[in-house]
C-alpha cells in the first residue's frame with residue numbers, strides 16, 4: 001500500500017516524510033491557493049522534497065486547454081502526474097497526454113465504469129472519491145472494490161488512489177488489497 005499525502009503545505013509534507021509515510025503527494029487548486037503563495041513557488045518546494053508521484057491538477061475545461069496545461073506541468077519534474085477531471089473533455093485530454101508519455105491521474109471518479117474508461121484512455125492513476133460517495137448515501141469502498149475487480153479482470157495496471165478519505169476505517173472494508 002502506498003500513502004499519498006493530500007496537501008500543498010510544505011510543513012505537513014516534511015512531517016510526513018520524516019514519518020516515512022509519503023510515497024507521493026496529491027494536490028488540487030484549492031489546496032495550493034490555501035498556501036497564499038504563488039503556484040510556481042509551492043510546486044517548486046514540493047517537487048524539491050518529494051521524489052514520488054506528485055499530482056498537479058489542470059483547471060481548463062476543454063481538452064485542448066487541459067492538454068496545454070498538462071504539458072507545461074509535466075515539464076516541471078519527472079515525478080509530476082497531471083490530474084485531469086473525469087469528464088468527456090478530460091478523457092480526451094487523458095488519451096492525448098498518455099499517448100505522449102505524460103502520466104495522468106483521472107480525478108472525480110464516482111463509479112466503476114468511469115474508472116474503466118479512465119484506464120482505457122491511458123490514466124496511470126484514478127482517484128475515486130469515497131467520502132463524497134458516502135456523503136451521498138453510497139458506499140465508496142464498495143466502488144473501490146468493484147474497480148479492483150474490473151482492473152484485475154481486464155489486466156489494467158492503473159493504480160487506485162482512494163481519495164476524499166474521511167477516516168481510516170474505510171480501508172478495513174476492502175477485501176482485495178493488492179491494488180490500493
Ligand SMILES: O=P(O)(O)OC[C@H]1O[C@](O)(CO)[C@@H](O)[C@@H]1O
Nearest residue numbers: 006026028127131132163164165
Ligand atoms: O471530499 P473532499 O474531502 O473535499 O476531498 C476531495 C478530494 O479531491 C482531491 O483533489 C483528490 O485528489 C483531494 O484533494 C481530496 O481527496
